[in-house]
Amino acid sequence: MTQAASFILVGARVIDPSDGTDAVRDLAVREGVIVDALSDGAERMEGHGLVVTPGFCDLHTHLREPGGGAETIESGSRAAARGGFTTVCAMPNTDPPLDSPSAVRGMRSDGSCRVRVIGAATLGRRGDVAADLAAMADAGAVGFSDDGASIPNADLTGEILRALAKLGLPLIEHAEDAVLADGSVMRAGSIATQLGLAGWPPEAEVSIVERDIGLAAETGARLHLTHLSTAASLEAVRRAKARGERVTCDVTPHHIALTDAWVAGSRRFSWEEPEPREELAYDGRCRVNPPLASREDALALLAGVADGTVDAIATDHAPHPPERKLVPFDEAAPGLIGLETALSLGLAAVEAGRLDLPTLVAALSTRPAAIIGEQRGLRAGARADLVVFDPSARWRVEASVLASASANTPLLGMELLGVVRLTVADGRVTYRS
Amino acid sequence: MTVGVAAATWAHRHFLDVEGLSREELERILDLAVDMREARAARAHQSMLENEIVGLAFYEASTRTRVSFELAAKALGATVVDLGIAGSSVNKGESLVDTLRTLERSGVTMIILRHGSSGAPHLAARTTRLRVINAGDGTHAHPTQALADALTLRDAFGSLAGRTVAIVGDVAHSRVARSNIHALGTLGARVRVAGPPAWVEGFDAWPGVEVATTVEEALRGADAVMTLRVQLERGAQPANHIAAWRLDEERMRLARPDAPILHPGPTNEGVEITADLANGLRSLIGRQVENGVPVRMAVLALLAGVA
Numbered sequence: 001m002t003q004a005a006s007f008i009l010v011g012a013r014v015i016d017p018s019d020g021t022d023a024v025r026d027l028a029v030r031e032g033v034i035v036d037a038l039s040d041g042a043e044r045m046e047g048h049g050l051v052v053t054p055g056f057c058d059l060h061t062h063l064r065e066p067g068g069g070a071e072t073i074e075s076g077s078r079a080a081a082r083g084g085f086t087t088v089c090a091m092p093n094t095d096p097p098l099d100s101p102s103a104v105r106g107m108r109s110d111g112s113c114r115v116r117v118i119g120a121a122t123l124g125r126r127g128d129v130a131a132d133l134a135a136m137a138d139a140g141a142v143g144f145s146d147d148g149a150s151i152p153n154a155d156l157t158g159e160i161l162r163a164l165a166k167l168g169l170p171l172i173e174h175a176e177d178a179v180l181a182d183g184s185v186m187r188a189g190s191i192a193t194q195l196g197l198a199g200w201p202p203e204a205e206v207s208i209v210e211r212d213i214g215l216a217a218e219t220g221a222r223l224h225l226t227h228l229s230t231a232a233s234l235e236a237v238r239r240a241k242a243r244g245e246r247v248t249c250d251v252t253p254h255h256i257a258l259t260d261a262w263v264a265g266s267r268r269f270s271w272e273e274p275e276p277r278e279e280l281a282y283d284g285r286c287r288v289n290p291p292l293a294s295r296e297d298a299l300a301l302l303a304g305v306a307d308g309t310v311d312a313i314a315t316d317h318a319p320h321p322p323e324r325k326l327v328p329f330d331e332a333a334p335g336l337i338g339l340e341t342a343l344s345l346g347l348a349a350v351e352a353g354r355l356d357l358p359t360l361v362a363a364l365s366t367r368p369a370a371i372i373g374e375q376r377g378l379r380a381g382a383r384a385d386l387v388v389f390d391p392s393a394r395w396r397v398e399a400s401v402l403a404s405a406s407a408n409t410p411l412l413g414m415e416l417l418g419v420v421r422l423t424v425a426d427g428r429v430t431y432r433s
Numbered sequence: 434m435t436v437g438v439a440a441a442t443w444a445h446r447h448f449l450d451v452e453g454l455s456r457e458e459l460e461r462i463l464d465l466a467v468d469m470r471e472a473r474a475a476r477a478h479q480s481m482l483e484n485e486i487v488g489l490a491f492y493e494a495s496t497r498t499r500v501s502f503e504l505a506a507k508a509l510g511a512t513v514v515d516l517g518i519a520g521s522s523v524n525k526g527e528s529l530v531d532t533l534r535t536l537e538r539s540g541v542t543m544i545i546l547r548h549g550s551s552g553a554p555h556l557a558a559r560t561t562r563l564r565v566i567n568a569g570d571g572t573h574a575h576p577t578q579a580l581a582d583a584l585t586l587r588d589a590f591g592s593l594a595g596r597t598v599a600i601v602g603d604v605a606h607s608r609v610a611r612s613n614i615h616a617l618g619t620l621g622a623r624v625r626v627a628g629p630p631a632w633v634e635g636f637d638a639w640p641g642v643e644v645a646t647t648v649e650e651a652l653r654g655a656d657a658v659m660t661l662r663v664q665l666e667r668g669a670q671p672a673n674h675i676a677a678w679r680l681d682e683e684r685m686r687l688a689r690p691d692a693p694i695l696h697p698g699p700t701n702e703g704v705e706i707t708a709d710l711a712n713g714l715r716s717l718i719g720r721q722v723e724n725g726v727p728v729r730m731a732v733l734a735l736l737a738g739v740a
Contacts, residue, residue: 188635189635189638190635190638190639192635193605193634193635193636193638193639194452194611194639195551195552195573196551196570196571196572196573196574196608196611197551197552197571197572197573199635278449278450278452278453278555279555279558279559280559281552281555282551282552282553282555282556283559284556323528326528326530326556326560327528327529327530327556328529328548328550328551328552328553328556328571329550329551329552329556330550330551330552330571331550
């Protein structure tokens with residue numbers, strides 16, 4: 001662990017969604033605490049052209065501990081810090097699953113990042129018996145999920161939601177009807193038809209979303225729908241919010257910026273005309289669950305981020321070794337890494353005029369943090385927890401520069417916008433470039 | 434024979450799909466295939482591929498496609514190795530990429546790949562230096578079958594321009610149908626697909642493709658009819674199919690007089706087509722098989738850069 005940060009950042013654009021700040025000014029940190037001014041000889045950092053915001057919080061991270069190989073808490077935390085994240089929420093679909101208080105306590109934080117734990121909602125993630133949610137909450141779990149699958153039936157979902165209502169913690173639901181989605185490998189649609197790949201119907205997601213919204217309203221529990229990938233699901237959330245229900249949701253960077261055309265070899269963002277390329281078609285690195293969205297839905301999700309219906313951008317960072325990806329598309333393990341490219345994909349949407357920067361920052365920092373009860377903000381007196389990035393610098397995504405132990409992303413080789421210069425978590429420098 | 438003399442170079446390193454080939458390129462393959470038919474009969478070009486080692490990697494059972502590729506490669510003088518994958522270490526867990534890289538190191542120069550996963554040939558093309566020919570991938574493409582079909586129809590009609598070809602059956606699970614949609618469409622034909630709703634699902638969004646929902650609608654005015662094998666292993670009910678979709682003499686009266694019938698084989702006679710039709714004068718099923726070898730000779734020669 002490095003020592004407490006002390007510096008003054010001069011003339012950066014300060015964006016702090018916690019109080020609506022968006023101004024060019026100096027920001028001073030002394031001994032890990034944000035202060036009004038610095039009189040002594042602390043390090044002076046030129047901030048012109050840089051942006052400083054509260055540290056990012058990822059609600060959906062696969063650290064592959066215990067049991068992993070493709071990532072560790074240590075490598076995943078370094079990837080997080082390099083991506084501007086100061087908190088990651090470790091998902092419980094590990095081997096064995098994080099389904100007990102001792103398993104939750106076993107997920108120590110590495111120095112590079114706070115690691116919060118999402119506990120498994122059911123024992124062994126088997127979807128038949130609720131786990132001991134209260135005991136895991138006592139051990140520090142900040143939410144519960146059987147991520148990788150939905151809680152399979154409404155009875156059990158209701159039981160879990162009733163327990164969580166008492167604890168005040170959210171069910172973080174991977175919404176997917178296993179029967180409707182069975183056998184599918186990419187989003188249903190004309191591209192899947194032409195590629196001869198089994199299509200995943202949007203109804204697989206929205207049917208569970210509707211079920212859970214109903215159950216959450218009935219039980220008074222908090223429901224957080226993760227990695228939404230369809231416009232229909234987003235509409236359901238929008239309606240629930242309009243009714244004043246306690247529903248939140250996140251989308252991943254890849255579901256707003258990438259599309260199902262990437263499976264056909266396109267490498268154009270959702271707001272650009274797709275350009276399929278035979279030599280890049282069927283890349284197993286484009287296989288993810290839920291699958292990459294249709295262009296129409298990706299743009300609807302992005303619009304949902306822009307209008308605030310989407311609470312958070314969460315990465316679903318899912319490391320896999322090359323041998324799980326260098327296989328025919330339908331055999332590839334679903335998932336791609338995202339911690340180090342989330343900001344860049346968001347900035348690409350900002351550059352394209354689809355999103356404004358303060359909204360992006362809020363979706364990466366203060367709003368997800370609030371869902372797990374973390375405070376974020378750059379006011380004087382607060383512990384420094386922030387990221388400084390250059391929004392106009394570009395970098396090339398190469399395995400050699402990634403801090404993650406894995407490199408399974410179709411963005412490899414592409415040049416992206418946005419370079420993190422400094423990450424400070426809990427008053428300490430966790431990343432610097 | 435003048436094949437190979439002053440020919441333009443072939444722009445594609447691999448043969449993964451018909452999609453993306455221009456009409457000129459397709460016509461060139463078919464023209465070359467016509468030459469190859471004659472060359473084969475005359476035992477010409479027997480050393481054309483003498484520098485090539487062609488590997489047959491069939492991850493799915495196949496008789497006619499595998500045999501016709503083997504005959505095509507041998508007719509042009511290639512060394513042919515059949516991996517016999519069903520009985521090799523491949524089924525003991527070796528990955529596709531590892532297997533192909535081993536072949537590459539062993540001196541194989543071209544691989545003819547049949548695989549149950551859509552896009553497997555694309556993976557092979559991306560991860561090895563082998564030239565890859567797709568001999569059928571999942572439900573995606575079977576480009577050389579479509580070439581044989583296109584040649585068969587071109588032989589019958591002279592040109593496909595303006596002709597309507599109906600493809601009847603389980604289009605959704607058919608790589609033959611997908612490749613024919615591309616090939617016939619690029620050659621100027623109108624393609625109509627037809628079958629029960631689940632078998633044509635999604636094809637209404639395919640540019641230029643008509644979807645018919647009854648056999649009558651499918652056949653009416655068709656210049657040629659291609660029927661696909663009913664895949665009984667997918668749980669199709671033969672009785673239902675026979676009642677609603679089987680091609681017989683009476684239904685064929687809706688098509689243009691003497692409209693030819695094609696079938697990629699193997700046929701379930703009496704299920705998707707009556708035995709009389711399959712073996713009758715309209716049937717070009719035998720011609721499709723005969724054209725399999727010359728179109729594959731043409732593809733091999735073009736990829737090897739010798740035609």
